[in-house]
Amino acid sequence: MQFEETLKRIQTHKGVIGTIVVNAEGKTTLDNSTTVQYAGLLHQLTMKARSTVRDIDPQNDLTFLRIRSKKHEIMVAPDKEYLLIVIQNPSE
């Protein structure tokens, strides 16, 4: 119950056009092809970003990743086992 509510709170936020939860093996909450593509690519990017941060300073670690593109903004909240990806269309 709480799981769905949490996800719903995020999904109904202003401008959000998609949310995906990915686990460490790349499995997602919704298995359509776009989602799987997003999940795979962002998982790799997050790992690379994390290793970049830790290579610069081994005491540091990645907390959040934001990618701003012409059309929207992708936010990734990383964790040991999971990734939460939220795609938002910023203010019009």
Place this chain on the structure above:
Amino acid sequence: MFTDETLDALGVESLWRKSQQFAQESRGCQTRPVHTAEAEIQPLLNADNGTQTDPQDHHIYQLPPKGELQPESPGLRDFLHRVEDMVVKELASNAKSHAFDGFDVNWEDQNETVSCIHCLQYPSAQEKGLQVTSISWSCTGSVIACAFGRVDDGDWSTEKSCVCTWNLDRRGLNPKRPDMVIDVARPVMSLSFHPSQPSLIAGGLYSGEVVVWDTNRTQDLILAQTGMSTDTHREPVYQVAWVPGPRRGEMVVLSAGSGGRVLLWTVDSDEGRLVLSAGFALIRQQVPHNSALSKNRGSSNVGVTSLALSPWDLDTFLVGSESGLVLKCSFSAQTLAAAPPDGESVTLRAPAQFSFSPRGGPVHSLHCSPFHRNLFVSVGTDGLAHLHSLLQPDPLLSLRVSDSYVFGVRWSPTRPLLFAAATGQGLVQIFDLGRKSLRPAATLDQLTGGQPVYCLEFNPRRKDLLAVGNSDGSVNIWHLSTELTEQGPRETAKLEQLANEVAE
């Protein structure tokens, strides 16, 4: 003294040769008798069973069971708890943020100018005074084919014409010498490259025939043609297009002519024939009326001068007629056409479903927007470009393109708000709907001395090339500036806004 004497014969036995009869042995064998037995079985009980899937509930907030991650996955709940606050905070601040307003990144070299990079001509066609009636880019974007014919002749023409192709990516491109010239016995009115096979071109002729050429062949380039049979058009074919056929991966040729017929042909390359597979007839009496429609004059056929396929809905197509009608039609219409059967091999159906507000003269070109499923633009001899929504009969916007006729219009494949129109004064006007003013964003002068421009096509692969066909028999390839090809922020949203406006 001498007497006869007979002596016995003397025999000497062979020491080494023996009779071969001695060494012979016979053996025989036989299996033991085989046991056989018969038995029968029959089930005493019967049972029938069936299965069927249930329709999926499309509730966006419900996690579908076919996903791999379930709420019971270990640690998922805790993970979401941990990150929820941070994510919501970021989402909220992002929604209000002005940090990136007006921030644009230059990834590629900006091209400020629009220039004509090639002017392709075929001198022998120009000498005959032929005009470029139709152009088409191949699916790879490197070959352009142009059809020569006449648009201004009123009567039956038996002039020989040709189809020329140039490969723009080839080194040593000679603008005055086409890579390939296909001679055709009649003027060609329309041309269309196959969407996935770069060597097939379909063409519609003035005599009503439809031909498919295969540029890979060395000898006879005609792969299939309709010939003059009872199935073919009796009037010039103004549009040909490739549409997906009934089987996957198969494409059929669609042809539309001023005889009011829209026909679908399958390619039978073994026999070299195009076989009629389906047909539609547009009859004036069967056109759905919407208030003022002109009185019934002339023939009851609605002559088709332009056709547009919708990239969003494979079943819909739009038809523009000689009398100014713009109709929305469907491939799956079932009503039979009220045309008297003329010996065609398939029954003709009436496809028109909806009629948009009529124009003052023939509708020369229609194009559906590749960025919005309901928008399309139409131009005709009244010099206006009408932006329509499929949902209502009146246009959303009416732009004055030129004082004379407008022969062609195409949406830009990269910018949702941009479209280009070819005028009868030799200019191509490019309009940007995102601008406040209704004046063209750019004007390309074809330098033909004011002679009309009949057709234009954007390159499907290279987004900055635009090909324009002129009535003096030349084709100009224009290289557009970055402003005209790069999509700006929020263009899709503005287009959506435009589409949702209701006309008064």
